[in-house]
Amino acid sequence: MSNFQNSHNISSSTHKISDDFFRKVSESKNSVPPAQGKINFSNVTFIKSATNIKSCPCGSRPEIAVAGRSNVGKSSFINTLFNRNRLAKVSQKPGKTSAINYFDVSGMFYIVDLPGYGFARVSKAQKALWSRMMNGYLNNRNQLKYIIFLLDVRHTPSDDDFVMYEWIKQRNIRFLPVASKCDKIKASEVDSKLNAIRQSFNLKYDSEILLFSSLKKLGVDQVKSKIEGIILND
Ligand code: GTP
Ligand code: MG
Numbered sequence: 001m002s003n004f005q006n007s008h009n010i011s012s013s014t015h016k017i018s019d020d021f022f023r024k025v026s027e028s029k030n031s032v033p034p035a036q037g038k039i040n041f042s043n044v045t046f047i048k049s050a051t052n053i054k055s056c057p058c059g060s061r062p063e064i065a066v067a068g069r070s071n072v073g074k075s076s077f078i079n080t081l082f083n084r085n086r087l088a089k090v091s092q093k094p095g096k097t098s099a100i101n102y103f104d105v106s107g108m109f110y111i112v113d114l115p116g117y118g119f120a121r122v123s124k125a126q127k128a129l130w131s132r133m134m135n136g137y138l139n140n141r142n143q144l145k146y147i148i149f150l151l152d153v154r155h156t157p158s159d160d161d162f163v164m165y166e167w168i169k170q171r172n173i174r175f176l177p178v179a180s181k182c183d184k185i186k187a188s189e190v191d192s193k194l195n196a197i198r199q200s201f202n203l204k205y206d207s208e209i210l211l212f213s214s215l216k217k218l219g220v221d222q223v224k225s226k227i228e229g230i231i232l233n234d
Pocket of ligand 2: 074090096114115116
């Protein structure tokens, strides 16, 4: 655990529009009720990095996994959610998270930082290893209750995103699509970008996609509210 270092390196040079303006857009798009403070999100601890399902924590504690392409902002999302700079490792280079990382939240559930998929610049052997690890985890981990599915708001979903989405549907697991890095688009682009994601996945025109920005700390309360709903109502 001691070498679990981090570089929280979100560049503020990507800031295109005023904070206040984007906050208003974000709040109007994310119609989730505010979190009620029933889970102490400050009480979070790194537990372990697992490389296969056998080394994942024992017991029946529910877990929520953060999934998405390499570099989409999963580890940053976790740091932002828990308001901690150095909890999960972040890097500008894709492929930073290479194991299944467990964080305990208030002794109530685990948040799991997954390795990203779709990263081209790794060896075949490494790809095969990650693929085995992810398949093993996603297909066999019964404690997995919810997927937070990150999609970069700027891009149409990739083939790998479709594979992930198909898997979510087949497994019939609840999930929350989150459009990450929303500070990188203009407020006027929000609707068209969210609609492009909806259309790609054949989702209803008004289906929920939360806007999130680790740079601007947007969408945090809505995600907490969703997690409260999952953990407290199950
Ligand atoms: P892997 O571990 O490779 O799967 O990547 P990841 O999905 O965990 O991404 P990570 O959190 O490491 O972030 C990748 C890069 O995107 C880093 O340079 C982050 O600083 C940057 N980043 C993450 N979230 C945001 C965001 O909301 N806005 C901006 N502008 N940059 C972000
Ligand atoms: Mg990561």
